[in-house]
Structures are given as C-alpha cells and as structure tokens.
Amino acid sequence: MPPYEGVCMSLRSEMESIARRAKEAAGKLASVSTPQKDRALLSMADLLDGNRKGILRSNEEDLANAKERGLKKTLLDRLIFAEARIDSRIKALQAIAELDDPTGDIRDLRSLANGLKVGRVRVPIGVIGMVYESRPHVTVNAGALCLKSGNAAILRGGSEVINTNRCLGELWAEALREANLPPGAIQVVPVTDREAVRELLSLDEYIDLIIPRGGESLIKTVMELSTIPVIKHLYGVCHVYVDETADLDEARRICIDSKTFAPEVCNAAETFLVAEGIAEEFLPRLEKDLLQQGVEIRGCEKTRKIMEKALAATEEDWSTEYLGLVVSVKVLPGVDEAIEHINRYGSGHTESIVTGDIRSAERFLGGVDSGVLLVNASTMFCDGSELGMGAEIGISTDKIHARGPMGMADLTTYKTLVFGSGHCMG
Numbered sequence: 001m002p003p004y005e006g007v008c009m010s011l012r013s014e015m016e017s018i019a020r021r022a023k024e025a026a027g028k029l030a031s032v033s034t035p036q037k038d039r040a041l042l043s044m045a046d047l048l049d050g051n052r053k054g055i056l057r058s059n060e061e062d063l064a065n066a067k068e069r070g071l072k073k074t075l076l077d078r079l080i081f082a083e084a085r086i087d088s089r090i091k092a093l094q095a096i097a098e099l100d101d102p103t104g105d106i107r108d109l110r111s112l113a114n115g116l117k118v119g120r121v122r123v124p125i126g127v128i129g130m131v132y133e134s135r136p137h138v139t140v141n142a143g144a145l146c147l148k149s150g151n152a153a154i155l156r157g158g159s160e161v162i163n164t165n166r167c168l169g170e171l172w173a174e175a176l177r178e179a180n181l182p183p184g185a186i187q188v189v190p191v192t193d194r195e196a197v198r199e200l201l202s203l204d205e206y207i208d209l210i211i212p213r214g215g216e217s218l219i220k221t222v223m224e225l226s227t228i229p230v231i232k233h234l235y236g237v238c239h240v241y242v243d244e245t246a247d248l249d250e251a252r253r254i255c256i257d258s259k260t261f262a263p264e265v266c267n268a269a270e271t272f273l274v275a276e277g278i279a280e281e282f283l284p285r286l287e288k289d290l291l292q293q294g295v296e297i298r299g300c301e302k303t304r305k306i307m308e309k310a311l312a313a314t315e316e317d318w319s320t321e322y323l324g325l326v327v328s329v330k331v332l333p334g335v336d337e338a339i340e341h342i343n344r345y346g347s348g349h350t351e352s353i354v355t356g357d358i359r360s361a362e363r364f365l366g367g368v369d370s371g372v373l374l375v376n377a378s379t380m381f382c383d384g385s386e387l388g389m390g391a392e393i394g395i396s397t398d399k400i401h402a403r404g405p406m407g408m409a410d411l412t413t414y415k416t417l418v419f420g421s422g423h424c425m426g
Contacts, residue, residue, distance in 0.1 A: 011191070015199040018154055019206035021184030022127045026152040028182050030124055034101040037148050040179035044144070045093040047171040048086055055086060058163040059136070066160050074264045074324055078134035081164050089140040096144045096390035102409045103150045106417070117419040122412040124150030126208035130393070131197055131222055133158040133214035139168045141384075141391040142211075143186040149411040152185050154207065156200060158214070159192035166190055201226040211406075213394050216321075231402055233394035235321040236266035236349035238379050241338040241364065243355035244277035250376065251282065251354040252289055257378040258352065260293045264323050266395060267350045267372075267382040271318065271328045273338045276302065279331045283307050286329075295325045302331035318345040335360045339367040346370060348397045350382040371397060371404035 029037075048055070059081040066079055102122050109119030128151050130142045139155055146153035157165040169188025176185055189196055201210060204227045212222040213233045223230055240258050242251045258269035274282060283306040290297055291309060298317050299310035310329065317328040318341070332338060335353070342351055352374040353364040361375045372382040372395075382405060384392025389407030396402045402410040 011193060011195055012199050014191070015189075015196055016203060016206075018184075018187050018189065019127065019200070019203040021182075022152040022154050022187060023184075023206040025182035025184035026124065026126045026150075029147070029150045029152060029185055030103075032150065032181065036179055036181065037101070037150075038097040040147060040175045040181055040185075041093045041097040041144055043178040044140070044172060044175035045090045045097075047175055048090050048093070048140070051167075051171060052083070052086060055081060055164065055167055056083070058167040059161075061163045062161045069160075071160070075134065075160075077264060079136070079161050079164075081136045081161075085137055089137055092141060092385060092391040093144055095385070096148055096408070099148070099390050099408065101148060101150075102412050107414075109417075114423070115421065116423060119417050120414040121417055122409070123415050125411055125413050127152045127154065127206055128411065129154045129156070129200055129207045129210045129228070131156050131200070131210065131212045131214075131218070133218055134160060135213075136161045136164040136168060138213060139165050139172075139188060142393050143172050145391060145393045145408050145411060147181075147185060149408040151411055152182075152187075154187050154189065154200065156189040156197060162190075162192050197222075198225055201228060204228045211394050231394070231396050231406070232398050233266075234349075234397040235347050236268070236395070236397075237271070237319055237321050237345060237347040238267055238269050238350040238352075238382075239271045239273055239338075239342050239346060240269045240352045240354065240379065241273040241335070241342070242275060242278065242282060243335060243353060243357060243360045244275035245356035245360065246275075246278065246354040247356060248278065248282050248285065252286055254352065254354050254376070254378050255286060256289050256293060257380055259290070259295060259327050260325065261378070261380050263325050266321070267379050268323070269327065269352070269379050270320065270322050271330065271345070273341060274303075274329065274331050275334050275338075276331050277334075279303075279306055283329070283331075290327065293325070295327055297327060297329055299329040300331060303329045306331075319347075321347070335363050336367075339364060343367075343369050348399075349395065350374070350379045352377060352379050371395065 105122045106119050111117050132138050143153050165188050172186040207228050210228045210230045212219050216235050287307040297310040298313040304310045313328045348370045350372040351368050351370045384405045392405040395405050
C-alpha cells in the first residue's frame, strides 16, 4: 500500500476513535449534575493558574515557529496566550461556572383541551466539533461552554498553535479526571495534518454539529466537506451609522472604539456611514482621530471632499473585511439609505447606530438584517462575556438555530414532553 494511503487509513482510524469516545462521553454527560460539571470548570481554572510556565513555554514555541513562517503581525497577535489572556480565561471559567445550567429547563408547559400536558425540555445537542484557526483561548471557551451545557467537545485548532492547544488539552483531561467525568468529554485533536479535518467532517455517525471559526476560506472548506450540520461563524463586515441627530463627541468615541480597540476581530467596524446633514461638521474631527490612531481611510466622493487624507473607495471596499487599521467611509442622506447599504454590503454580523432620535433607532433595528444591532454603543460589545454569557463559542451569521454570539443555551436543543392520564386515540 502506498505510504499516503497508509497515513490516511491511520488518520481515519484515529479521528474515528476520538469521535467514538466523544459519543460515549456525551451519553454520560447528559445526566451529570451541574455541581460536577462546575467542579471540572473550576479545576481547569486552577490548572491554568498553576501551569502558567508550561503554557507560556508552549505558546512561545508556537510564536517562534509562526515568525519563522513569516506570519503577519495581525496574525501573530491572535496566537498569543500570555499572562493577561490566561487571566481572562480563568475569569471566564469562573463566570461560566456561576451561570445557570440550561439543560433540564422545562419551558412552555401547558394543558390542552384533551387533558394532555405538553412542554419542552432543554437537552444537550450531543457531540460538537470545533474547527478553528489561531486564538488558543477558543480551546478553553469552547470546552467550557460545551461541558456546562452537557455536550462533548472535539477541538481541532490550527497548526500554528498546536503546542499551546496540546498543552491546554492535557489540562482539560486532568480537570475531567479531577471531577470524575469521562475523558472523552473534551478532546483536542493532537495532529496538524489537514486530512484530519476532512475525516472529522465525515463522521456524522458520531458528531452532531460542527462549528467552524476562522477565515472565509476555512468556513467555505468546512461547508463544502461536512456531512454534519454546520453553524457558520462567517466574516464580519460591520458598520457604524452616525445619524444626523447623534451627539458628535459620543459618535467619535464609538467610531474609534469600534475600529481601533481590536481591529483584527470579526466585530470590528469596517465601514462608517454618516448622515450628510452632519458630515461637514463631523468628518474632519473623525479624520483627525482616525489618523492619530494610524487608520487608513477610504471614502466615497462626498467623503473625500471633506476628509483631505481619504483615498478613493472602490466598490469592493464596501464589502471588505479589513481586519486591520483600514476603514471605508460613506456619506448618505439618512437612516433609510444606511439600512439599504448595510443589507446590500454587510455580512449579517454586527451593526451600530449612533442617534439621538428614538424613531431613527427603531427604523434601524427593524430594517437591518444582522445578528447583532446596537444603539449608541461600540460594536466591540458584540461579545459573549460582555453580554453575560461568560464567554462565547462563536458569533453565528446563520439565521437557523442560533444567531449572533452563541452561549450555552445555543448549544442545546429540546425534547417535547407529553403527560397523559391513560389517554388513548381509539
């Protein structure tokens, strides 16, 4: 047998073994008590704190390898799992442990005219596979949210952080042991071979849901190859619309925060839309702020007549996710045109309106077709921890099952319960 085929058969067997262990673990997790799951989460928090040196050493090795490969600074930033990020994951684990367990919650119980009682109970989805790039914090977040909601997790991070993820996977295994939970509950795929993803995506006998996080090419690849249902975490072409009734100082702060606080993330603003009634007054002040932050501006014709340093925006700019210090700016008549622009060019992710008029806000909220809409707030607040979820497993740009930041409740489905007293149809 040719070596390549042998490797594939071995890899297929390994992926199937991981998936089978996850399926077995999921069956057990469905009936595990909340305190036992919380014990594992708090153990993981303690293990992160007590194993900082090992985590940092693994992450430094990944960063060194990534630099040798010539990865850009914006990509390198996503790989970092330093002291501050370890601290933030410890807090996230503790916050998730304090949240209510969504499973077992009976909703909409009602009595029918025929005497039956009918309701729905939240239950885990089962086995969730995560395929993601960079950002090793996903290994912590996804494991925690899946576990607390009673799901088994198979975590396949990118090759660029394999050492960090292996280290975190070992800590998860130890946390599960300490809580007397099945070892298959949280597993990190230990190989970097891309064929591992292909094999994973074919195991619909064991895996119930795939959630990809990463660039557009990764998402499209997963969508094409998967025989398992997929919830997309697609790119974010996010907007801030500054209405003519906006407080202009507030609008400047919101725009700058939305663009520069974390320009590499999917909920960073990529386009500013400005009502023409305030453009002459607002744009010169915004230009000064943007240039001070090192942001390149690409504007429409009206914008460039006001913003002296703005380059000409192309049609492509309006639908581009820059993931860096570049922003496109367009002047338009008002809120209706802003809604039309966003629905045409946006990705259905996150949009904000800055306004002093409740009617404009209502029109914006009702008309824009995106997962997360904000009024007088930065797009940076589209974040699971900021929205009380402890953390997020992703930000869905789908419309079915889950949309926007996905927390524990979004990792559950339901069973319909019917209670009778000797009821028969005949």
